Amino acid sequence: MLRMMKTALVVEDDPTIRMVLRTNLENDGLRVLEAETAEAALVTVQDDMPDIVLVDLRLPGIHGFDLVRSLRANSEVPIIIVTANTDSHDVVAGLEAGADDYVTKPFVTKELMARIRRQLRRPLTESGAEEGSVLQCGPLELHQDTCEVRRDGIKVPVSRIEFDVLQALMGAQGRVLSRDYLLRTVWGYSNAGDGRVVDNLIYRLRGKIESDPSRPELLLTIRGFGYRMKA
């Protein structure tokens, strides 16, 4: 896709918050699409697939969870939930539906923009990897130049953030990476964040790279500390 300008879709029913998000995103050089409802958002993505979606959970009509789920069913587009719901189970449900990150209202504009930028980051310019270098772990190959993950030679579709997490873990060569470390380096958090964001992404990633996701052999949990790849 040779589109110079990246597109963000803002799904939010409050017009002021929409305006604030639009202005900030445009200041960052993004093209902004707006949707007041989940229904409108689903129509918009059919015509014009955005590069990132910001979703409010409490929307009139279809709930934000369902929007996230149907978006995730068809694409690996980064999804950030921007919500006034801070209840634990809502957060978990949003992440399980397929969101990559969540930000609670009222948010700090700078923090939100940092997270959005991280989700949109171009892999080649910032990964710092040598050209053509490939990380390997068992049957898994991570091609840093093409941003591809292959298992037994077959391409596995991963999202931007999933690729980054895998790259960090495979690059650590069996060392344990804490959830806090991953939140700061991969998600762009500057404050302490919610480890469940990481847990949930790892869960999704296992579904793609493990032969039996319920008994992981490659991506291992070190309870209380974090995650590591099989050495």
Next chain:
Amino acid sequence: MKSLGLRWRVTITFAILSLSVAAIVSGSTYAVASLYLSTQRTDAAITRASLDARAVAASLRAGSAPGESLAQLPVVDGSQPMLRIGEQWFTSTVAVPPDLLPASLLDQGAESGAQQRVEIAGEPYLIIAMPLDTSLFVEVFPLRTLDATLTLGGWGLVAVTVLAGALGAFLGWYVARRLLVPVDQLGAGALALADGDLNTRLPDAGDPDLDPIAHAFNEMAEAVQARIAREQRFAANVSHELRSPMTAISGVTDLLEERTPEMAPQDAKIVDHLARQVRRLSRMLIDLLEISRMGANEHIETEPIDVRALAAQIVRAQGLSDDIVIGPPAVVSTDGRHLERVFDNIARNAQSHGEGLREVTIADQGETVAVSFDDAGPGIDPELADRIFEPFVRGEAADPTSGAGLGMAIALEHAQAIAAMVSVGSSPLGGARVTVLIPRVEVS
């Protein structure tokens, strides 16, 4: 004085009751048995003595010497026959010397026959005296065997009585325990409810006396649960309805603030004030919503947490070097999100009210891990130390725009959720020290 518990009172009552009944039964049994045995023994002795007297009389009449006449008598149960002729005593054995016999008995015996129970040299005897022509026949029967039998029987009855008392006590204790089972259940249920398990219900015991209590308890639990659910819904709605406009206001303010370089200095100053107050309001709102949500059925998920690593993470988030975290790594089993909120609020408090966080010390104390946060401030007024955990309480020196004084209250709430303790004191470095005591194993 504190009165005894129901269990003890029932136990003691049962013990006293059974002890009294057993004592009455034993006492009367003893009295009857002793009377019966004594009478029987006396009757047997009189019969024996009469037979012996007749045998002696016949023998004397036949011309035998008194000593011979006595010697021919059969000795039964150690009985000792004696004969007084004139002032002279004749006897075949010398177990009881005649001069120890009571004179009144002998006088009465010489006249019409007499019997008496006496103690001679500490031994019980039954003495029977009867006239024999002009002389006096006396026979002494030892009662030791009878007395020994009665004593043994008496002690047996005392033992039975004591046993009955003990049995009564045990029965009382058992009955009280059985009676108190529903009461204990009620207590346990109330405690569980107070601990936040709102699904606690008491089972039907199928007992018409006890079921109303269980029903009343269950109804109360139902009402409490419904009320809390209603309040939670309300709090969630309030939270949502306040957060949205707050987001809009602070977002717009952020946009305005970005434009201050292009504004007239006067306008820029106004926007600057607006932005500061909006941030303050926003921070306060977030804190208030957090504190109002706490305690309401907070979900606890324990996992091993390295306290030192978490402290280092918190310190870095404040923009400080994690070199100030001192002490060994210490792993506890707790809910990491709550502990993170405890540390974060204490650290932020030290940064904004204590002239900066200076040192964080981890001390492994076995059962607990102590984490102390020392600040660089002037220390805390002891009078304020206890009140610092109340919402909206700040030190006098605190910058009025720095925060609402909710941080420590939030820290305390989160600490309580994971059974940790927070206290404030003086740091050896001169400032204030906030110490968190984290139990190694979270008690559920």
